[in-house]
Amino acid sequence: AQSVTQLGSHVSVSEGALVLLRCNYSSSVPPYLFWYVQYPNQGLQLLLKYTSAATLVKGINGFEAEFKKSETSFHLTKPSAHMSDAAEYFCAVSLGSGTYKYIFGTGTRLKVLA
Amino acid sequence: DAGITQSPRHKVTETGTPVTLRCHQTENHRYMYWYRQDPGHGLRLIHYSYGVKDTDKGEVSDGYSVSRSKTEDFLLTLESATSSQTSVYFCAIGRTGGFGTEAFFGQGTRLTVV
Numbered sequence: 001a002q003s004v005t006q007l008g009s010h011v012s013v014s015e016g017a018l019v020l021l022r023c024n025y026s027s028s029v030p031p032y033l034f035w036y037v038q039y040p041n042q043g044l045q046l047l048l049k050y051t052s053a054a055t056l057v058k059g060i061n062g063f064e065a066e067f068k069k070s071e072t073s074f075h076l077t078k079p080s081a082h083m084s085d086a087a088e089y090f091c092a093v094s095l096g097s098g099t100y101k102y103i104f105g106t107g108t109r110l111k112v113l114a
Numbered sequence: 115d116a117g118i119t120q121s122p123r124h125k126v127t128e129t130g131t132p133v134t135l136r137c138h139q140t141e142n143h144r145y146m147y148w149y150r151q152d153p154g155h156g157l158r159l160i161h162y163s164y165g166v167k168d169t170d171k172g173e174v175s176d177g178y179s180v181s182r183s184k185t186e187d188f189l190l191t192l193e194s195a196t197s198s199q200t201s202v203y204f205c206a207i208g209r210t211g212g213f214g215t216e217a218f219f220g221q222g223t224r225l226t227v228v
Binding site: 004006009034036041042043044045046049051060090092099100101102104105106107 | 145147149154155156157158159162172204206207208211212214216217218219220221222
């Protein structure tokens with residue numbers, strides 16, 4: 001069965017510092033992996049997704065994630081944090097190709113300090 | 115955002131009353147989903163639909179029913195609301211976006227059961 005674990009429910013970084021949000025997955029099949037961002041009182045917006053085409057995936061707003069099969073990880077990074085990056089971030093795994101049935105992690109709230 | 119409208123956006127209801135949440139899409143997508151979001155749990159799938167009158171259960175379907183009599187509308191009903199169903203409810207559709215096919219989420223409905 002698929003599952004997702006996000007380490008750290010809250011992460012704080014200084015503006016301009018590296019952002020690293022951790023996600024580990026468990027999947028019995030080649031996974032489709034996603035990172036979503038949620039700003040206060042809004043829905044979820046897709047940042048990026050992995051579908052096996054490339055292990056380093058680039059997303060919007062300068063974010064990227066690297067798929068590491070040996071570590072079953074899909075960590076989200078951004079070289080330099082901006083105040084506008086403050087939000088909650090969710091990692092998710094799809095239950096199969098062509099479906100939007102996702103298993104979500106519990107989320108990581110990112111705080112950016114001035 | 116364009117494409118999905120959830121109504122109402124906020125609702126307070128009493129324990130034991132039935133409640134219906136509506137998700138309306140304007141893009142004629144086949145796949146529609148209801149998720150609930152709770153602190154510490156991320157998003158969890160309640161029910162989903164592959165087309166008109168074609169629905170199935172997700173991982174947290176107890177106490178919920180759905181109906182889809184038209185492509186554009188997917189209704190979620192809490193048959194007898196309980197305090198444990200206090201949550202934020204998100205509708206999602208499968209659509210083509212900047213990353214190819216992706217789950218696109220509505221703005222959410224905040225439901226409080228008192």
